[in-house]
Amino acid sequence: xxxxxxxxxxxxxxxxxxxxxxxxxxxxxxxxxxxxxxxxxxxxxxxxxxxxxxxxxxxxxxxxxxxxxxxxxxxxxxxxxxxxxxxxxxxxxxxxxxx
Amino acid sequence: xxxxxxxxxxxxxxxxxxxxxxxxxxxxxxxxxxxxxxxxxxxxxxxxxxxxxxxxxxxxxxxxxxxxxxxxxxxxxxxxxxxxxxxxxxxxxxxxxxxxxxxxxxxxxxxxxxxxxxxxxxxxxxxxxxxxxxxxxxxxxxxx
Numbered sequence: 001x002x003x004x005x006x007x008x009x010x011x012x013x014x015x016x017x018x019x020x021x022x023x024x025x026x027x028x029x030x031x032x033x034x035x036x037x038x039x040x041x042x043x044x045x046x047x048x049x050x051x052x053x054x055x056x057x058x059x060x061x062x063x064x065x066x067x068x069x070x071x072x073x074x075x076x077x078x079x080x081x082x083x084x085x086x087x088x089x090x091x092x093x094x095x096x097x098x099x
Numbered sequence: 100x101x102x103x104x105x106x107x108x109x110x111x112x113x114x115x116x117x118x119x120x121x122x123x124x125x126x127x128x129x130x131x132x133x134x135x136x137x138x139x140x141x142x143x144x145x146x147x148x149x150x151x152x153x154x155x156x157x158x159x160x161x162x163x164x165x166x167x168x169x170x171x172x173x174x175x176x177x178x179x180x181x182x183x184x185x186x187x188x189x190x191x192x193x194x195x196x197x198x199x200x201x202x203x204x205x206x207x208x209x210x211x212x213x214x215x216x217x218x219x220x221x222x223x224x225x226x227x228x229x230x231x232x233x234x235x236x237x238x239x240x241x242x243x
Contacts (some may be wrong), residue, residue, distance in 0.1 A: 014133075021121050021122065051146075053150055053211070054210035054211040054214055058210070
């Protein structure tokens with residue numbers, strides 16, 4: 001997994017790329033969580049994520065819940081077909097913010 | 100009996116038990132499934148189910164601790180019936196404790212087993228024959 005972060009005003013966009021599994025979840029959290037803790041609105045761009053498993057889904061849930069707790073928001077952007085399928089399999093499409 | 104249009108397969112491979120090998124598990128599955136006349140969506144689902152089961156071995160049978168142990172994954176297809184065997188030498192599986200979290204209980208974790216059950220027709224835990232401790236079998240009829 002690789003990533004790039006771009007900033008625009010109070011919105012930080014994290015562009016994730018590659019496959020997100022248990023091996024890279026800590027790295028993903030290390031990128032995403034400090035932005036949420038800084039009360040940024042976070043956009044996760046998932047266009048280039050070709051594979052995500054339950055560990056990756058856990059990162060999305062954790063990020064969403066942490067943002068709600070701190071009064072900010074995480075939005076999933078340009079979700080790839082394969083990631084959307086896993087989100088729907090987990091029945092999270094009504095819970096997470098999908099755009 | 101009608102003959103299946105899906106090729107017969109019998110492949111197995113060993114992987115060191117650690118999270119950095121999960122990508123190699125997926126590559127192995129993709130290689131094998133490439134030979135099967137099934138749609139891409141189903142191939143992706145099967146790769147996910149296998150990777151989740153392998154992840155459970157790393158996480159639960161070995162507590163994500165460093166080990167030199169290997170797990171073996173065996174993929175067989177015969178007359179359109181897919182069977183995937185997982186063999187490991189980790190902590191014995193406590194079958195009664197295996198359950199996925201309630202799907203409406205939104206919290207991180209506990210989804211892997213749910214995905215496996217959604218994708219596969221059957222999930223069976225067996226005691227492994229020596230030298231193995233655990234033997235998990237996932238199966239699915241690919242003719243449907």
